[in-house]
Amino acid sequence: MHEQTCGTDVVAVLLAGGRSQRMLGRDKAFVPLAGRPLLEHCLARLTPQVATIVISANGDPASYPTDYPLLPDGNDDHAGPLAGILKALQWAQQTQASTHVLSVAVDTPFFPVTLAKRLCDIAETESGRPVLAMSGGRLHPTFGLWPVALLDSLEAYLAAGDRKMMLWAEQQGALSVTFEPFVGHGRSVDPFFNINTAEDLALAEGLLAEIGKEEGNV
Structure with a gap:
C-alpha cells in the first residue's frame, strides 16, 4: 500500500492525452527520458503522494500500464485538459466517493514531491x-x-463550448500555492518545466543525470 501524504480524500489524474507537434506529433506519454517513458517518470513521482491514480489518455489502451484505470475523453472535439479532469471527477464521484481530484501533466517530470500535500493543506x-x-x-x-x-x-462549462482552463478556474474562485525553483544543471529550474521540444528533452536528460530521480528538494 502506498503512503498517502495528502490528508484530503484525493484521486490523482495523470493528464496524458496530448500530442506535441514540436515533438513530431509523438504521444508525449511515451517520449523516452533517460530510457524510460515520461509516463513512468510521472507515475513514480506521483505514487507516494496519493493512494489512487487514474490516467487520462486517448491512445491504444494496450500501451498503458494495467495497474491504473484508463479514462479516455470519449469525444473528439479537442476539449483539452478540462475533458480529462471532467472524466476524473466523474470517476471519483462514482467509484471512490472522493472529495477532490489532483491533476498532473505527463510532460512535466520534475513536479514537486510535495505537490499533493501542499495543495491539500489549503x-x-x-x-x-x-x-x-x-x-x-x-x-x-x-x-x-x-x-x-x-x-x-x-459539465455545463464544457457543454457550452468553453475550453479555457484558467477562465473556469477563476470563475470557481481558484486559490494558489507557490512552489520555489530548484537548482540543477548549473541553473535555477522551474519545477513545472515541461517538455515540448527536443531541446527541452535534452535539458531534462541533463537535469535527471545531475539531481537523480525523486530528489526530495524538488
Whole structure:
C-alpha cells in the first residue's frame, strides 16, 4: 500500500492525452527520458503522494500500464485538459466517493514531491474552491486540486463550448500555492518545466543525470 501524504480524500489524474507537434506529433506519454517513458517518470513521482491514480489518455489502451484505470475523453472535439479532469471527477464521484481530484501533466517530470500535500493543506480550509500550483508568478492550471463538488459546473462549462482552463478556474474562485525553483544543471529550474521540444528533452536528460530521480528538494 502506498503512503498517502495528502490528508484530503484525493484521486490523482495523470493528464496524458496530448500530442506535441514540436515533438513530431509523438504521444508525449511515451517520449523516452533517460530510457524510460515520461509516463513512468510521472507515475513514480506521483505514487507516494496519493493512494489512487487514474490516467487520462486517448491512445491504444494496450500501451498503458494495467495497474491504473484508463479514462479516455470519449469525444473528439479537442476539449483539452478540462475533458480529462471532467472524466476524473466523474470517476471519483462514482467509484471512490472522493472529495477532490489532483491533476498532473505527463510532460512535466520534475513536479514537486510535495505537490499533493501542499495543495491539500489549503483545500482543507477552503474545500469548495480549486487550488492551483504557481511558480515564478505564473499559475499552472494543469497542476490543480479540483473539488468533486464542481462536477456539474464543469459539465455545463464544457457543454457550452468553453475550453479555457484558467477562465473556469477563476470563475470557481481558484486559490494558489507557490512552489520555489530548484537548482540543477548549473541553473535555477522551474519545477513545472515541461517538455515540448527536443531541446527541452535534452535539458531534462541533463537535469535527471545531475539531481537523480525523486530528489526530495524538488
